[in-house]
Structures are given as structure tokens and as C-alpha cells.
Amino acid sequence: MSEMSKTAIILANLGTPDEPTPSAVRRYLREFLSDQRVVEGKGPRRLLWLAVLNSIVLTFRPIKVAKLYASIWEQDSPMRRILDEQVAALQRSLSLKHVNPPDVFSGMTYGQPGLTPRLQELAGKGYQHILIIPMYPQYSATTTAPIYDQVAKFQLGRREVVDIRIVKSYFNHPLYIQALAGSVRQHRQVSPGAEKLILSYHGIPKEYADKGDPYPQQCHETSRMLARVLDLKDGEWMTTFQSRFGPAEWLQPYTDKTLEKIAGEGVKNIDVVCPAFTADCLETLEEIAEENKEVFESAGGEHYHYIPALNSAGCFINVLSALVNEQAGDWLSKSDLHNEASHGA
Ligand SMILES: C=CC1=C(C)c2cc3[nH]c(cc4nc(cc5[nH]c(cc1n2)c(C)c5CCC(=O)O)C(CCC(=O)O)=C4C)c(C)c3C=C
Ligand SMILES: [Fe+2]
Ligand SMILES: [Fe+2]
Secondary structure, eight states: OOOOOOEEEEEEEOOOOSSSSHHHHHHHHHHHHTOTTTSOOOHHHHHHHHHHIIIIIHHHHHHHHHHHHHHHOSSSOHHHHHHHHHHHHHHHHHHHHOSSOOEEEEEESSSSSBHHHHHHHHHHTTOOEEEEEESOSSOOTTTTHHHHHHHHHHHHTOSSOOEEEEOOOOTTOHHHHHHHHHHHHHHHHHSOOOSEEEEEEEOOBHHHHHTTOOHHHHHHHHHHHHHHHHTOOTTSEEEEEEOOOSSSOBSSSBHHHHHHHHHHTTOOEEEEEOTTOSSOOHIIIIIIIIIHHHHHHHTTOOEEEEEOOOTTOHHHHHHHHHHHHHHHHHHHHHHHHHHHHHHHO
């Protein structure tokens, strides 16, 4: 019997601390915020940032942020728990569809389980084909590109490189738009009456977008497609950007300022959805579902509903399963055929 070709799928997300404690958050933030893709700058600008990071940011921010993590922590970080559920759900779905299904794993760019150790583990186990699906539908140099960087560094040390593909983006994938639309419709059936749907995306510094990061265009396209499918009229939906970090200008309009403004204009009832997050995490559960709710209500708003991320819902697992077929179908059909051929031998 000839050796079967082994294919792995890695669902990759950003990463999250090991524990909701200042020391674990400091470790996570050090790794994350030292990445030159996340905080850009060369020469003196880089040296200045590293000095600020090590003296101010890593002294004070972990204390504040650990408390926020503690407020949403379950047995584990929600992001890691949800990533595990997404992996298990995709594995189940692929096992129903393929004779010789690929094996599904998780990997985080920062923190545990790390993407690079995962690649090393899988190469050691003989996987010749790996498809990485980032949990970011919209490409950004700050999130998706670090996955390419880790893969490139991993390959650099290998005589025979592993066949690795990365799904660059799926911001306009019809099944992804349908999945988002379904989650909004489902919410509206249970809780009708919102005057506006706010589509809040994680921001990036405006400078990165001005230099060519396509992220904002992809966010706007996701919003336009979703509004079209939901048949929303102008004025019934808005794209905003959340999670500013540092003193520079970020993508506008800002979510919190927009909520204050529209509440001041008399809007009372809104729904908020976060299409850049496929898994709930600190930025949705604390910043959007709690902090921004307070912002809206203090400014006169009355009904504020956060529509949860797609997480491991079947409609999102269908998106992932479609991406596997579209971008790794040739590997799978080969191994499935191989399997059948070896049974016949
Ligand atoms: C310069 C800083 C940052 C950029 C650029 C950035 C881009 C970016 N981030 C996400 C998704 C997530 N970010 C999360 C947390 C988080 N993000 C930053 C900073 C930048 N993000 C920080 C410092 C933190 C940690 C929390 C804090 O200190 O405020 C998370 C949540 C992780 C979790 O554990 O739950 C996600 C997810 C995207 C999509 C993005 C650009 C497109
Ligand atoms: Fe972030
Ligand atoms: Fe609602």
C-alpha cells in the first residue's frame, strides 16, 4: 500500500493571554506589540516605540487589561475556547463530506497554541499539505500578513518545504455574507425595532491605510454586500471602526463617537454587529457588548443589542468548509482517490 498524502487545515486567530493576570497579559502584549507589522516604524521610530512599550505600555496596560479579561474569562479565554469549537465543528463537517478527511487544528499568531510550533508539529507528523484559514475575513497587513511571515520563517529552515497555502481573505464570499445576514435576521426576529444597524470593525492606524493596506476597502465592501442582502436603505446602516490604540488617528468614523452622536440626534434603538471578528473576544464581549452599550445609553440611547460573532454556528462552518474545497480541493480529491485506490489494491 502506497503512503497516503496527509492534509491539515489550520484555523488561525490572533491570540490571547494564557490567563487573565497582569503577568500573562504582559507576556502576550509584549509578543503582539513587538511585531513590526502591528506597530510599524524603522530606525529611531522603532527604538522610540520599543522604549515606550517597555517602560510605559507594558507597565500600566497589563494591569488595566487583565481586569477586562477577567470580566469575560470563562474556564479559558473566549477566543481560545471558540477556536477549539470551530476546529471541532469543521472537523465534524469535513468528516461527513470526505472519504479521507483532512485533519483540522488551531494556531494563534501570538500566545498559545502558537502557529509556528503547530507547523513544526504537523511537518514532524508527515503532513505534506497545509491550508491555513485566518479567522479574519478582511485582509490587513496587521493581522493576515503576520501569518505569511511566520510561514515564510518556518520554510526558511527547511530543505524540503511543506506545501502550505493561506486563504488571503473572504470579505466578499457569498456564503460569509449570507452567514452574517442570517445572524442579523435571526436577531431581528427575536428582537425587532432597531432603527439602525451599526457594522463595527476593528480599526487600524489611518497611516497604514493611506500607505496601501486594503483593509478599509474590504470592510466597506463587506458592509455594502450585507446591506444589499438585508435590503437596508441608506441611513439604516453605518460602518464604524473600534478599538483605537495610541495617540495617532485611526480609521474613522470611530464606533464610540458615532454612538454618542447618533444617540444625541435622537436614535433610540440600535443593533451592532462586528463582521471583522469571526469569534467573540475581548473586543466584542467587553468593548462592544458592555463599554459601548454604556456610551450609547449615557448619551440617551435606549435599546442597544450586540449581535454575537458567528463563532461555531453551522452557517460559518459552511463558509470554512467551502474555503477548504475551493482552495485545497485538489489535495483532498487526490488523497480521497488515493484512499480508494489503496483499498482496491
Ligand atoms: C497597533 C495596535 C493594533 C492594531 C494595528 C490592531 C489590529 C487588529 N486587531 C484585530 C483583532 C483583535 N485585536 C485584539 C486585541 C488587541 N488589539 C490591540 C492592538 C492592535 N490591534 C491590542 C493592544 C489588543 C489587546 C487588548 C488591549 O490591550 O486592548 C483582539 C482580542 C484578543 C482577545 O484576547 O480577546 C482581536 C480579535 C484586528 C482584526 C485588527 C486589524 C484588522
Ligand atoms: Fe487588535
Ligand atoms: Fe436588536
